[in-house]
Amino acid sequence: MDDLNIFTLAKYGLDLINKKNSNIKCSEIFFGQNKYVNIEIEENSIKNSEIGEDNGVSIRVINNKGSLGFAFTNRLEKKSIEKMINIAVKMMNVGTDNPDFKDLPFSYKTYPDVDDLFDKDLKNLQLEDSLLYVEDLIKICEEDAMAISQTANFISNYSKTYIYNSNELEISGKETNCSLSSHIIVKDKVSKETSFGSEWQTERMLKNLDPERIVLNALDDAKRNLNRKKIRNMKVPIILTPKGTISLILRPIAAAVNGETFQYKRSFLVDKRGETLGSEYLNIEDNGLIAGATGSSVFDGEGVPCRNKKIFEKGKFLRNGLLHNSFTAGKEGVESTGNASRNSYSTIPSIGITNFVMKTGDIPLEEIIKGIKEGIVLDYTGDSPNISTGDFSGLILHGNLIKNGEIKEPLNETMVGINLIDLFQKIDAVSEEFSVYGVFRAPYVRIKSVNIIGGGN
Amino acid sequence: MEIADELKEIDEKLINELHQITKDQVEYWDIRASVNLGTNLDFTDQRSKEVSSYKITDCGIRTFINGGWGFCVLKDLNRVTIKNGFQKAIKLAKLSESLSKYKFKIIEQDPMIQHFKINSKKDLEEIDIGEKIKLVIDHEKIASQYSPKIKNTHTLYLDAHTQNIFLNSFNSNIFQDLSFLRLFSLAYAQENGILQRSINSVAGVGGYEITETEKAKTLSSKTAKEAVELLKAKSPIGGKFTIIMDPILTGTFVHESFGHAVEADHILNKESILEGRLGEKIAIEEVNIIDNPTMSQSKKFNLPYELFGCYFIDDEGIPSQKTIIVEKGILKNYLHSLETSSRMNELPNGHGRASSSSSRPQVRMGFTYLEPQDWSLEEMIEEVKDGILCEDFQYGYTDPTTGNFQFKCKLSHQIVNGEKKQLMRDVALSGMTLEILNKITAIGDQNTYNYSDGLCGKGGQSVRVCDGGPYIRIENVTVGGLN
Incomplete structure (x- = not known):
């Protein structure tokens, strides 16, 4: 379906919603088109070649009392959109009031230029x-x-996305x-x-x-992980590799500064806004404008322009370091931060990160390791910290022993336990090297001393 | 309910055409097409966050030539798109075949021509949306009114009705009419700066009756109670302990640590600790592990619906069946898809499953469990001097190449000199799968047997599963903690 057809369908839909019910405060039509190619290798041989596409539309309607109705389908015909509008309105009518709902975003005059999102x-x-x-x-x-x-x-x-709402927001983009x-x-x-x-x-x-x-x-x-050894219990410095930094610093902070998690008080950072929680090496931002980065976008899942937001600066959790969509922003009385996240037409906007970045330091990794007499490298754990408490205890699936400044044998059945706030305070070095994994950018990080529970006692 | 219009497109005439299109082009093909209708209700603190409804059509066409697969996914179901999809899928299989190193054939199976319908007591479509919303709000109220310490509640209701068609080159033609329902309850409790949460769910294959069992009715009060109790729980001290796992954890261990290692795709990919070990003794003699995803097992648990991990046929047209994986400690069978059984010259056993018609079937478990023996829970606890009774689980994972696993338990009690003591939270168990299977010192009796359900992720897909077993006692297990 081409741009003009989608535009006509969207206009038709919004008009129809408008005529439906005088209680409707605002509405939105979201079209998503997606095409993919997937080649799979198994046993080091090509096994499967796959192509597919998924086009669909969703309708979001909200009444004057904040009740939201939502419906979606992958049939992009006028008739089926009419049907979905009826269902969305029905859903809205049976939902509960929500005085915290303020409005859908209004149209924006300008959007940022972000290079290299489309190839x-x-x-x-x-x-x-x-x-x-x-x-x-x-x-x-x-x-x-x-x-x-x-x-x-x-x-x-x-993928191509089209967003139209009753506040005259109209935007489309391809990535x-x-x-x-x-x-x-x-x-x-x-x-x-x-x-x-x-x-x-x-x-x-x-x-x-x-x-x-x-x-x-x-x-x-x-x-690096062959011939693993069980070790005894110890309290030593650990080096987080970029993957480890993502698991223990970036991902948990991303979850904890999510506006919704925060407002429901499910985050270990609640009541800590404006406080210095970590060492000076803890500097984090959510930057949606990095050219060519997978987390970058011109606009978010509701059509709000993306931007760069500082979250932690020199260990201080910034007062405005939360990520919002239009709902949580409205509830707090601030502007949306452009973090409405929507994987496809089939989901209502939640809150997600763009590119979540930990600032690099100015010393090379080699130097950071050199100073460690006995320590641990933590590369990969299947665990994630408890976001409500900040507690973490997990198995090191990939990690090595450090002895006299050198990386030695890999670890078996070794667990680590620490509270995140404690971890943030104990960061005493950050490398100049960093790696990019999808939407995360992470350096190597050294944590002063951590409890290690070995399976070899 | 009548067959959806979209599926009526796939009639005798089209089926004949598909056989013609694929004739002499590919060695095997199948097509899965489905029409899905569903409702999602998401409430927090008694307010609706999402009240939604959907209709999605979905189709996957799979083709095979001598070791290479092609797969074409389309969403718009009609004769033209389906025929075009076949042409594309044939091209894709040829491309895969031209580069694949492992050549093999798919062993022909008897055709299956059948209609399956789930007998739900209360059809989802007949329940008014208002009633579903009332159910969710009632659960929210129960949870939030349980205690002033409950600060935040969250209830999620998901139902889906699906009709799907499966056709393949062996002339199978299967129609299924199924429905599912899942209800989740989350509660957050807070006191003196401590925040704890609990989550529970009920799920089944069937209709609205799934919400009406005792387990479903007490879902939110149980969740709130646990969240409040966890406020007083202690963090564990790390070390080695005698552990008693409850049926949920036993099931998790049997599924997560052991079960994935008997999935034959992992065996072929040399990614399993059980590669080449059929016929070997891998556990103590009392260990029998089964996967049985056949229907009608819910009667054992007095439930009016089918268990969430059970199915009539898998996504390759093979009927679900009971497979003995371990018998008297000896590894007997792997779990197979059509491909792995063909390559390993075994019979397929109904484990080729996909999360939807637009995903490729993989080797997946169904209902995996450890068979009970003869210990009562009291007898097990009595003999423990210094140990932990671990109940319910938060999450877990396993390194498939070594069998090193970790499970995070929800509720645990310290055991001192044969007595259950202080409640503990976030107990993390770690061990090596095959060592654990040989360190079991007690397996509970039928009275201690139970199961749990959920979605299992693999290769980006999630499928419905159940797992279970009795309480089991294991010596010398590593426990991680903050202290």
Whole structure:
């Protein structure tokens, strides 16, 4: 369906809603179009080639008392939109009042320019051409003496979004995405032990994908974790790798500064606004305007312009460091921060991060490790902290011992426990190196001293 | 309910055309098409956050040639798009085939021609939206009025009615009419700066009757009670302890740590601790592990609906069936899809499942459990000098290549000299799967047997599952904690 047809349908829909019920305060029609290609590798061989598309529409109506009705379908005809409007209005009529609802966003005069969100090459990518990317993954893995298997995939995605609301907001935009992921199993021929390693990359522009780096990092990751040892209990410094920093600092803070979580008092940061909670090395922002970044956008899931927001500065949790959509912003009496998140037409806007960034430091990783007599590297844990309490206790799935400034054997059955506020205060070094994983940008971080529970006692 | 118009497009004439299009082009094909109607109600603090309804059509066309698969997903269901989808899928399979290293055939199965309908006592469509909303608000009220310490409540109601068609190149033609319902309750309690939460759910295959059982009716009061109790709970001290797992944790262990390792795709991908170990003794003799996702097992639990993890047929047209995975401690069988059974020269056992018609079937569990033995819970506790009784779970994960797992328990009680003592929160258990299976010192009896349900994620897809077992006691388990 082309732009003009969608525009006509949207206008028709909004008019129809307007005529329906005098109690309606505002309404919104959201169209989402999506096309994807997916190539899957199993056992280090191409297994499946897939293409698909998903186009749909959702209707959001809110009455004068704040009751919201929502309906969606993937049939984009006039008749089925009429039906969905009827259902959405019916839903609105049976919902409860919500005095906290203020309004949907009004139209904006200007939107930011964000470069490199759309790649023509990616939109027109043929499946045959996509194969080039996975062939590199297969070849490098095949040539490695210790690798015994690889699961991997390449996904490319083109999406177009149209948002129309009764406050005269009209916006549309197109974006592309592509990703490569590699998950490799290696085996030590002598000890017979196996281990896995993973790496992935998400980009807006096809040319930025780097298959060689992905597969080599996954191989390194897997090998670094061969022949694991159980250790005794200890209290030592730990180094978070960028993946570890994401798990223990960025992801929990992203969840804790979500306007909704905060307003419902489900966040460990409630009552701590404006307080210095961490060391001077804790600097975090949510930046939706980084050129070519996967978390960047011109507008959010409700049509509000994206921007850059500081969350933590020199350890201080900034008073206005919360992320909002139009509902939570209205409830607090502030502007939406452009963080309404909507994966597809089938969801009502929640709150999500754009690009969540921890500021890098000015010393190299090597120097940070050098000073550690005995410590732990934490790369990957399947656990996540409890967002309401900030407590974390988890198993280190990928981690190594540090002895006399050198990274040594990997860890088995080793757990770590700490409260996040305590962790933030104990950050005493941040590396100049950083890695990008999807919407996160994270450096290596050193935490002064942490309780480690080993399985080897 | 009558068959949805969109599915009527797939008639005899179109089916014949599909056989013609694919003839001499591919070795195997199947198509799954569905029409889904549903309601989502999301309430917080007795206010509606989402009241929504949807209608979604969904279709996946899968083609296979000599080791290579093609898959084409479309949402608009009509004769033209379906035929075009087949043409595209054939091209995709050819492309996969040209580059795949492992060549194999899909072993032909007998065709299955059948209609399945879930016998719900109260059809979802016949329940007015107002009644569903009242149910949710009532649960919200119960939770928030349980105690002044409850500061925040959240209730989620999801129902769905789906009609779907499965056709394949073996001439199978299966129509299913199913419905599901899930109800979640969350409560947050706060006192003296401490915040704790609890979450519980009921889920089943069936109609509105799922909301009317004792378990469903007491859902929100149980959740609120737990959240308040957790305020007084102590954080655990890390170390090694004798552990007693409740049926929910036993089920989680059997599913998460062990079950994924017997999924044959993981075996072929050399990603499992159980690769090449069929016929070997891997656990103590008292251990029997089963996966049985067949219908009608809910009677054992006196439930008027089908268990959430159960199904008539899998997403490759193979009937659900009971599979013995471990018998007397010996590994007997893996779980298979059509592909893995063909490659390993075994019979398919009904575990090729997909989260929707637009996703590719993978090897998945259904209802996985440990069979009970003869210990009572009291007997198990009596012998423990210094241990933890672990109940209910928050989440868990496992490293498939080593079997190293971790589970976070919801409620736990310290056991001192054979007596249940102080409540503990966030107890984290860690261990190696195969070591644990050999460190079990007691398996509970039939009276201690129970199950739980949920969605299991793998490869970006979520499918309905159940798992369960009796209480079990394990020696020398690593427990993590903040202290």
